Amino acid sequence: xxxxxxxxxxxxxxxxxxxxxxxxxxxxxxxxxxxxxxxxxxxxxxxxxxxxxxxxxxxxxxxxxxxxxxxxxxxxxxxxxxxxxxxxxxxxxxxxxxxxxxxxxxxxxxxxxxxxxxxxxxxxxxxxxxxxxxxxxxxxxxxxxxxxxxxxxxxxxxxxxxxxxxxxxxxxxxxxxxxxxxxxxxxxxxxxxxxxxxxxxxxxxxxxxxxxxxxxxxxxxxxxxxxxxxxxxxxxxxxxxxxxxxxxxxxxxxxxxxxxxxxxxxxxxxxxxxxxxxxxxxxxxxxxxxxxxxxxxxxxxxxxxxxxxxxxxxxxxxxxxxxxxxxxxxxxxxxxxxxxxxxxxxxxxxxxxxxxxxxxxxxxxxxxxxxxxxx
Ligand code: T4K
Numbered sequence: 001x002x003x004x005x006x007x008x009x010x011x012x013x014x015x016x017x018x019x020x021x022x023x024x025x026x027x028x029x030x031x032x033x034x035x036x037x038x039x040x041x042x043x044x045x046x047x048x049x050x051x052x053x054x055x056x057x058x059x060x061x062x063x064x065x066x067x068x069x070x071x072x073x074x075x076x077x078x079x080x081x082x083x084x085x086x087x088x089x090x091x092x093x094x095x096x097x098x099x100x101x102x103x104x105x106x107x108x109x110x111x112x113x114x115x116x117x118x119x120x121x122x123x124x125x126x127x128x129x130x131x132x133x134x135x136x137x138x139x140x141x142x143x144x145x146x147x148x149x150x151x152x153x154x155x156x157x158x159x160x161x162x163x164x165x166x167x168x169x170x171x172x173x174x175x176x177x178x179x180x181x182x183x184x185x186x187x188x189x190x191x192x193x194x195x196x197x198x199x200x201x202x203x204x205x206x207x208x209x210x211x212x213x214x215x216x217x218x219x220x221x222x223x224x225x226x227x228x229x230x231x232x233x234x235x236x237x238x239x240x241x242x243x244x245x246x247x248x249x250x251x252x253x254x255x256x257x258x259x260x261x262x263x264x265x266x267x268x269x270x271x272x273x274x275x276x277x278x279x280x281x282x283x284x285x286x287x288x289x290x291x292x293x294x295x296x297x298x299x300x301x302x303x304x305x306x307x308x309x310x311x312x313x314x315x316x317x318x319x320x321x322x323x324x325x326x327x328x329x330x331x332x333x334x335x336x337x338x339x340x341x342x343x344x345x346x347x348x349x350x351x352x353x354x355x356x357x358x359x360x361x362x363x364x365x366x367x368x369x370x371x372x373x374x375x
Pocket of ligand 1: 061
């Protein structure tokens with residue numbers, strides 16, 4: 001590893017270019033570029049098989065996916081969600097004219113705290129929008145019990161949860177709908193892209209209409225849909241990426257193990273606890289939390305890493321609830337979200353991607369260790 005080459009928080013996995021060429025030739029031959037072409041159809045089938053889910057609708061990205069999912073369920077009023085996420089989670093609510101109600105998170109998982117969800121329900125609440133943050137499954141059983149008791153929809157923002165399994169089944173099977181992201185920075189990428197996991201063929205059909213302007217056929221428009229379609233190039237890339245995915249996730253696991261071992265016992269540095277044994281992780285992120293006892297602030301460590309060309313990221317800081325378009329909401333008050341506010345000040349996501357060399361991961365952990373001791 002050279003010291004002067006920057007290392008970013010992630011680097012997209014790409015298949016060998018030569019493997020892409022036959023797919024491109026096929027697209028060039030058929031001239032079928034988008035609107036549910038053959039690669040799109042194949043990828044929907046292959047992904048549903050790979051993920052172990054019943055029905056799946058590809059979309060152009062997860063943000064559009066969340067917006068379409070909310071439309072598909074005709075969600076109204078207030079939606080309980082987390083302030084500790086990427087802005088797209090809450091933005092999808094505003095784009096649907098829905099009111100986000102932020103609740104605090106569990107410090108161990110960074111996911112929404114079920115007790116806080118229960119306490120935030122009002123007569124206007126119609127849905128829950130939890131995030132499987134960093135790919136750690138939410139407490140899906142508790143969330144389902146709450147939703148059943150109060151007749152609420154659940155849409156999981158599963159942008160980080162590709163291929164995550166729990167108790168032998170896909171975590172994506174929970175809730176009414178789950179939305180995946182295939183952005184360049186994700187474990188499985190199609191440059192931009194995503195998918196909505198649906199419980200049945202009828203719901204998938206409604207979503208397929210919604211992502212294609214609402215068209216059911218040439219002359220029938222069923223709803224005010226949007227253009228949320230994935231094109232043939234992206235779908236072809238997805239088919240190819242699937243072949244390399246197991247190796248990519250295994251490589252990420254190797255990096256996560258190095259960080260966990262090298263940072264174990266470093267005063268003031270907490271790693272996310274390993275999930276229960278029945279959870280299969282995808283190692284999409286490696287967050288650490290800079291707590292009292294470490295020799296630098298979180299931002300001090302962020303800068304120290306930058307000086308060595310290591311571009312760690314503060315996912316998720318600032319909190320969504322502190323952003324101008326959200327901070328006037330009653331639920332956004334910092335005193336109502338003490339855990340999320342603290343974690344947002346402590347978090348730093350270290351670089352993790354399949355091609356990160358083990359020596360580089362050890363060097364990054366070494367910088368974290370040394371910086372805390374003033375070296
Ligand atoms: N819900 C959640 C919980 C999410 O985390 C996200 C997205 C969404 C919903 C919405 O999903 P999409 O609509 O995007 O499908 C990145 C991603 O753009 C975003 O997809 C992701 N979450 C978020 C956590 O991270 P930025 O603003 O940090 O990206 P950027 O451009 O700074 O990239 C981060 C690093 O990755 C760069 O420093 C270098 C590296 N990189 C990035 C790109 C784009 C590359 O090496 N190659 C690349 O092509 O948001």
